[in-house]
Amino acid sequence: MxxxxxxxxxxxxxxxxxxxxxxxxxxxxxxxxxxxxxxxxxxxxxxxxxxxxxxxxxxxxxxxxxxxxNSELVDCYRAVRDSVEEVIAALSHHTYDEAHYYRVRDLDPASLSLPARAARTIFLNKTGFNGLYRVNSAGRFNVPFGRYVNPSICNRPQLRACSAALQSVELAVxxxxxxxxxxxxxxxxxxxxxxxxxxxxxxxxxxxxxxxxxxxxxxxxxxxxxxxxxxxxxxxxxxxxxxxxxxxxxxxxxxxxxxxxxxxxxxxxxxxxxxxxxxxxxxxxxxxxxxxxxx
Missing domain, CATH: 3.40.50.150 (Vaccinia Virus protein VP39)
Known part of the structure; x- marks a missing residue:
């Protein structure tokens, strides 16, 4: 698909x-x-x-x-707060495709920039099974591909609105x-x-x-x-x-x-x-x- x-x-x-x-x-x-x-x-x-x-x-x-x-979750909020346009740009490289999903899931988040890491989190969240966030005993994200009809991966206005709301917020792991x-x-x-x-x-x-x-x-x-x-x-x-x-x-x-x-x-x-x-x-x-x- x-x-x-x-x-x-x-x-x-x-x-x-x-x-x-x-x-x-x-x-x-x-x-x-x-x-x-x-x-x-x-x-x-x-x-x-x-x-x-x-x-x-x-x-x-x-x-x-x-x-x-969950450091991956907190990093996602940090990226949206501080670099929302870079997050939006990184999301533009993702497509709703099963093979692509598993390639992205297998990426090491630590190897990515903060905006790319946030885009990965958002993409997997929007296209994984039931929007779950679940990890195995090694801490690796292991949710399978989800079946949707035209999932909204990048809601630009919404991300910008969230970025504005997060501007004065302290974020920490x-x-x-x-x-x-x-x-x-x-x-x-x-x-x-x-x-x-x-x-x-x-x-x-x-x-x-x-x-x-x-x-x-x-x-x-x-x-x-x-x-x-x-x-x-x-x-x-x-x-x-x-x-x-x-x-x-x-x-x-x-x-x-x-x-x-x-x-x-x-x-x-x-x-x-x-x-x-x-x-x-x-x-x-x-x-x-x-x-x-x-x-």
């Missing part, structure tokens, strides 16, 4: 930024349900599992730090626990970890070579409690499975519904439950405080 590169036309009015990567468990479809759950106001915004950054792009906070343990060293009282931390699987066939959480175990879920719960003690506003998403709510018994748990299509069994795909855990209860505004926008 060979299909010419598909791009989105430039439009007169710049679009609002939205995720330029598809991400398993992405929060784009839940933003409306999140609105009444967001804090009234906050200082800085932190997202230690950046993923597709749907909530960040929706809020567009004046001061934000986006981090992840960090383990999620390190947010405790940076967030202060009044800041807002949104935690969106790889989910605890809802079934034996639904564990698509190997976004790093070590995966994300239940021990990591316990570490995350301890971090949540430590941030709460520090006076940080914290919101966490996870799958609605029996083992997760007991880890957060002292905090508020709300349930939301999401349509998830990533499951090895097609008859197991559909609307599934998710939980949102918070250490605050009052919602008066979805935006960052006006003082933050001025500062």
């Amino acid at each position: 060979t299909t010419a590169l598909v791009t989105e036309p430039d439009s007169a009015a710049p679009p609002l930024p939205r995720p330029f990567l598809k991400w398993a468990g992405g929060k784009g479809q839940l933003l409306r349900q999140f609105q009444p759950l967001l804090p009234a106001s906050y200082g800085r915004y932190f997202e230690p599992f950046v993923g597709g950054a749907a909530l960040f792009f929706s809020l567009q906070p004046a001061r934000a730090t986006l981090t992840d343990v 960090r383990d999620f626990e390190r947010v405790i060293d940076h967030a202060e009282a009044g800041d807002f931390v949104y935690l969106d970890p790889p989910y605890s699987p809802v079934s034996s066939t639904a564990n698509f959480t190997s976004y790093s070579a070590g995966g994300f175990s239940f021990r990591d879920q316990e570490r995350l719960a301890a971090l949540f409690a430590a941030l709460d003690k520090k006076g940080v506003l914290v919101m966490l998403s996870n799958s609605d499975v029996p083992e997760i709510p007991p880890l957060y018994s002292k905090f508020r748990v709300d349930r939301v519904a999401a349509l998830r299509s990533i499951n090895a069994k097609s008859d197991a795909r559909g609307r599934v439950g998710e939980i949102v855990i918070r250490n605050y209860t009052t919602r008066r505004s979805r935006k960052a405080a006006p003082a933050d926008k001025a500062g």
Whole structure:
């Protein structure tokens, strides 16, 4: 299969930024349900599992730090922030073709320039199976070729809008626990970890070579409690499975519904439950405080 590169036309009015990567468990479809759950106001915004950054792009906070343990993902954001035109140019060399996909997948990201590395990440994300990001035990991306009809590989206006939104953002490769060293009282931390699987066939959480175990879920719960003690506003998403709510018994748990299509069994795909855990209860505004926008 060979299909010419598909791009989105430039439009007169710049679009609002939205995720330029598809991400398993992405929060784009839940933003409306999140609105009444967001804090009234906050200082800085932190997202230690950046993923597709749907909530960040929706809020567009004046001061934000986006981090992840996945260095390839963080490098992609850095390239879009700092060199978006070079990323767009590099994407122009990619075509939706199975043989080309596997050649690009086999490339060593370290051998590429930062914009070319980001273009590789975006291309594989847009053309791989279900938009998954999965690595093997050696840390090598191993998602198979996906079957699509005219996939949009390079949305130029959207990439530029995302670049503009990322200009003042700090990006770093960090383990999620390190947010405790940076967030202060009044800041807002949104935690969106790889989910605890809802079934034996639904564990698509190997976004790093070590995966994300239940021990990591316990570490995350301890971090949540430590941030709460520090006076940080914290919101966490996870799958609605029996083992997760007991880890957060002292905090508020709300349930939301999401349509998830990533499951090895097609008859197991559909609307599934998710939980949102918070250490605050009052919602008066979805935006960052006006003082933050001025500062």
